[in-house]
Amino acid sequence: MSHQLHLNAFLMGVGHHEAAWRHPRTEARNVLRVGHFQELARIAERGKLDSVFFADGLAVGPRIERNTQAVFEPITLLSAMAVVTERVGLIATASTGYNEPYNLARKFASLDQISGGRAGWNIVTSGTADEAANFGYDQVPDHDGRYERAAEFVDAATALWDSWEDDAVVLDAETGVFADPSKVHTIDHHGDRFQVRGPLNVPRSAQGRPLLVQAGSSTSGKDFAGRYAEAVFTAQRSIPEGREFYREVKALAAGHGRDPGDVLILPGIVPFIAETEEAAKRLEQEFTDLISPEYSLRQLSQMLGLDLTDHPLDAPLPPLPPIEQIRGNQSRYQLVKELAARESLTVRSLIAALGGGRGHRTIAGTPEQIADDLQAWFEAGAADGFNVMPPYLPGGLIDFVDQVVPILQARGLFRTEYTERTLRGHYGLGRHTGRFAQVAAAAGA
Amino acid sequence: MSHQLHLNAFLMGVGHHEAAWRHPRTEARNVLRVGHFQELARIAERGKLDSVFFADGLAVGPRIERNTQAVFEPITLLSAMAVVTERVGLIATASTGYNEPYNLARKFASLDQISGGRAGWNIVTSGTADEAANFGYDQVPDHDGRYERAAEFVDAATALWDSWEDDAVVLDAETGVFADPSKVHTIDHHGDRFQVRGPLNVPRSAQGRPLLVQAGSSTSGKDFAGRYAEAVFTAQRSIPEGREFYREVKALAAGHGRDPGDVLILPGIVPFIAETEEAAKRLEQEFTDLISPEYSLRQLSQMLGLDLTDHPLDAPLPPLPPIEQIRGNQSRYQLVKELAARESLTVRSLIAALGGGRGHRTIAGTPEQIADDLQAWFEAGAADGFNVMPPYLPGGLIDFVDQVVPILQARGLFRTEYTERTLRGHYGLGRHTGRFAQVAAAAGA
Numbered sequence: 064m065s066h067q068l069h070l071n072a073f074l075m076g077v078g079h080h081e082a083a084w085r086h087p088r089t090e091a092r093n094v095l096r097v098g099h100f101q102e103l104a105r106i107a108e109r110g111k112l113d114s115v116f117f118a119d120g121l122a123v124g125p126r127i128e129r130n131t132q133a134v135f136e137p138i139t140l141l142s143a144m145a146v147v148t149e150r151v152g153l154i155a156t157a158s159t160g161y162n163e164p165y166n167l168a169r170k171f172a173s174l175d176q177i178s179g180g181r182a183g184w185n186i187v188t189s190g191t192a193d194e195a196a197n198f199g200y201d202q203v204p205d206h207d208g209r210y211e212r213a214a215e216f217v218d219a220a221t222a223l224w225d226s227w228e229d230d231a232v233v234l235d236a237e238t239g240v241f242a243d244p245s246k247v248h249t250i251d252h253h254g255d256r257f258q259v260r261g262p263l264n265v266p267r268s269a270q271g272r273p274l275l276v277q278a279g280s281s282t283s284g285k286d287f288a289g290r291y292a293e294a295v296f297t298a299q300r301s302i303p304e305g306r307e308f309y310r311e312v313k314a315l316a317a318g319h320g321r322d323p324g325d326v327l328i329l330p331g332i333v334p335f336i337a338e339t340e341e342a343a344k345r346l347e348q349e350f351t352d353l354i355s356p357e358y359s360l361r362q363l364s365q366m367l368g369l370d371l372t373d374h375p376l377d378a379p380l381p382p383l384p385p386i387e388q389i390r391g392n393q394s395r396y397q398l399v400k401e402l403a404a405r406e407s408l409t410v411r412s413l414i415a416a417l418g419g420g421r422g423h424r425t426i427a428g429t430p431e432q433i434a435d436d437l438q439a440w441f442e443a444g445a446a447d448g449f450n451v452m453p454p455y456l457p458g459g460l461i462d463f464v465d466q467v468v469p470i471l472q473a474r475g476l477f478r479t480e481y482t483e484r485t486l487r488g489h490y491g492l493g494r495h496t497g498r499f500a501q502v503a504a505a506a507g508a
Numbered sequence: 509m510s511h512q513l514h515l516n517a518f519l520m521g522v523g524h525h526e527a528a529w530r531h532p533r534t535e536a537r538n539v540l541r542v543g544h545f546q547e548l549a550r551i552a553e554r555g556k557l558d559s560v561f562f563a564d565g566l567a568v569g570p571r572i573e574r575n576t577q578a579v580f581e582p583i584t585l586l587s588a589m590a591v592v593t594e595r596v597g598l599i600a601t602a603s604t605g606y607n608e609p610y611n612l613a614r615k616f617a618s619l620d621q622i623s624g625g626r627a628g629w630n631i632v633t634s635g636t637a638d639e640a641a642n643f644g645y646d647q648v649p650d651h652d653g654r655y656e657r658a659a660e661f662v663d664a665a666t667a668l669w670d671s672w673e674d675d676a677v678v679l680d681a682e683t684g685v686f687a688d689p690s691k692v693h694t695i696d697h698h699g700d701r702f703q704v705r706g707p708l709n710v711p712r713s714a715q716g717r718p719l720l721v722q723a724g725s726s727t728s729g730k731d732f733a734g735r736y737a738e739a740v741f742t743a744q745r746s747i748p749e750g751r752e753f754y755r756e757v758k759a760l761a762a763g764h765g766r767d768p769g770d771v772l773i774l775p776g777i778v779p780f781i782a783e784t785e786e787a788a789k790r791l792e793q794e795f796t797d798l799i800s801p802e803y804s805l806r807q808l809s810q811m812l813g814l815d816l817t818d819h820p821l822d823a824p825l826p827p828l829p830p831i832e833q834i835r836g837n838q839s840r841y842q843l844v845k846e847l848a849a850r851e852s853l854t855v856r857s858l859i860a861a862l863g864g865g866r867g868h869r870t871i872a873g874t875p876e877q878i879a880d881d882l883q884a885w886f887e888a889g890a891a892d893g894f895n896v897m898p899p900y901l902p903g904g905l906i907d908f909v910d911q912v913v914p915i916l917q918a919r920g921l922f923r924t925e926y927t928e929r930t931l932r933g934h935y936g937l938g939r940h941t942g943r944f945a946q947v948a949a950a951a952g953a
Contacts, residue, residue: 136618173581
């Protein structure tokens with residue numbers, strides 16, 4: 064089998080586009096229907112996609128009017144989606160900032176059991192003031208401190224996932240033994256922020272343990288990805304930038320003693336698909352025209368940590384502070400700043416550019432053109448695959464699955480059938496070997 | 509419609525009996541299968557039961573060999589059960605000791621959305637040393653302190669559930685408004701243990717907010733139930749004791765300014781059902797004979813906080829310390845102590861008595877006898893209904909639903925069809941009115 068690319072579907076309400084739910088191609092009430100999300104999972108599975116994914120935040124945010132995400136919590140929602148699918152991977156975002164390692168490791172392990180080994184965790188550190196205020200903090204904990212906590216959190220969580228050996232569950236009715244206690248281990252984690260004895264109260268899953276995903280592109284974020292992530296969601300706007308990011312994260316992984324092939328780089332794309340390029344661009348424009356600048360200005364203000372609500376729409380951005388002064392999401396800040404500077408955008412144009420993909424790359428074209436674009440990035444070494452962010456749902460996902468995926472398959476770039484049953488399997492990572500099995504193997508060698 | 513009783517099914521792995529999974533009537537591997545639990549939910553719904561329920565703990569516990577519960581986390585599991593049922597209520601146990609109010613309120617609110625208003629929360633304070641060690645505590649936080657934390661936790665969580673008014677979700681594609689920000693409120697909770705600004709990022713559900721359940725029977729536990737609980741799971745071994753507990757909790761509720769009818773008392777029962785009383789008792793004995801005393805001694809030691817593993821099986825219990833010295837689960841301690849004292853049990857007999865129901869009342873008899881027993885308790889004012897703990901699953905639940913429920917229905921004691929769609933509705937509580945709607949109503953009056 065030739066080298067193939069990987070595809071994740073980023074599911075955001077009725078679409079990734081800011082104004083998706085105002086467009087006639089969507090049904091706004093779907094944001095309240097669990098059946099809508101179950102159907103999206105089935106569509107992704109029909110397309111043999113590696114996984115589906117939900118973003119998350121721990122606050123309603125400054126734009127209640129537009130926060131159509133404020134309905135379901137991702138892990139509970141993915142559990143409901145797991146039981147109507149058999150193969151597609153299920154990735155939830157969850158915060159290391161405002162959880163306990165035992166609780167969160169357990170939720171993911173439980174989802175991993177429910178789904179037969181298809182769970183993944185997109186690790187975020189939670190960088191907004193609104194989130195901090197829901198957990199007793201006057202302000203956002205500082206950026207480096209958040210990453211230090213995240214590292215200790217992941218160390219404890221992965222140790223918990225490893226605390227049961229693969230063959231610990233005995234289920235011997237004759238002798239009356241459910242699990243062999245000699246194969247279930249305390250972890251005795253003693254760190255600066257957490258003390259966790261273990262073991263977890265969930266056995267290992269069909270994939271060993273959940274997949275680790277990460278999306279931060281700040282300096283700390285990239286280093287964290289190199290150390291822990293098995294898949295990286297990233298916003299890259301050109302092949303040269305994508306290649307640079309790709310090389311950098313793979314090098315960081317190698318620097319942490321890992322095989323660079325064990326961390327997959329998946330840039331985001333927002334595809335507008337139509338029979339002709341003109342029709343696709345018209346479709347994109349329809350969505351852009353539905354953006355309300357006043358709401359978007361508030362979103363942009365939050366992204367930049369700068370009040371722009373009285374700033375004239377047709378002027379360029381005011382000068383922005385250096386990234387070191389940003390406590391919140393540094394990668395998003397940097398992206399917006401670079402985009403505005405490079406393309407000399409007015410605030411209005413910046414809002415339109417961000418509205419489609421929230422900073423990710425929009426491609427409007429025919430299925431062939433989109434497949435060409437993905438192939439070019441993949442073959443240039445700028446991507447191991449893509450985080451596909453349909454601008455409207457379910458239509459945008461259906462079109463991608465029914466029109467773009469078959470072209471990638473015909474070119475030998477994407478699987479035509481699942482060959483694996485687990486999320487780690489789809490990403491070519493194989494079953495995870497727990498630390499106790501590693502110790503046993505080393506002792507036997 | 510005459511006054512009717514309520515029925516909850518306590519689902520524990522392949523049965524509530526200690527040795528259930530060793531008996532030929534069960535399939536031990538079912539403890540690992542989400543499909544098993546989905547089937548149990550369907551059976552409960554076929555029987556028109558009010559709800560199903562999972563216990564929970566945040567540690568694997570001292571008896572890994574026997575802890576068949578250590579597979580799924582209840583909320584994720586109930587989410588997978590919600591989507592294969594339409595009516596039955598879904599109650600999960602969760603700890604106020606080792607969670608944050610925002611996170612837990614959100615998980616339940618999300619389950620409530622996924623299930624269309626069928627979620628309930630059994631509030632526990634987590635009283636074991638094994639749990640404490642997974643969250644950075646050297647020992648179990650003291651009993652009163654746990655209840656103080658629980659009270660503040662529930663205050664914050666219920667405020668979060670009320671933070672959206674009923675008509676806050678607008679979903680107006682024309683104007684581009686998802687929610688009306690004037691109807692989504694911060695809660696600004698400032699307490700000794702928690703600071704939570706809110707609002708929650710989940711709207712109100714079909715039942716307003718999740719049902720609150722409680723199961724502690726210590727002095728603090730009963731007061732807590734009187735203050736907050738809408739349903740109480742309790743272990744009561746005789747009608748006089750049941751009546752006393754019933755009167756006490758209802759009076760406590762009245763003392764907190766509540767309608768005593770808004771807190772339902774549901775004692776636990778473990779039914780062994782067969783065509784004759786003799787056959788039912790033989791069936792019970794088969795299960796008792798499968799108990800391994802050495803494992804049960806460890807469980808008993810944990811319940812009492814006293815190492816009994818070297819104590820002779822055929823001697824009575826050693827003298828037990830006064831309840832005030834118990835940091836852990838005081839209600840379970842008191843129950844075991846009283847049971848041992850009243851019936852002058854040897855340790856072996858105590859283990860057998862506890863093995864069936866872990867302290868709850870076992871009834872072995874014909875379907876008629878079991879229905880008679882439940883009716884007697886109900887009509888004596890000792891119960892508003894029952895927490896049914898099938899000793900083996902699914903068989904014990906199937907027999908209860910197919911053989912006992914029809915008798916209760918024929919006597920007019922139990923619904924023959926669901927008349928409501930929500931858990932609160934089943935329990936006769938009506939939709940919960942949020943505090944902002946209450947304020948508005950008061951202002952309008």
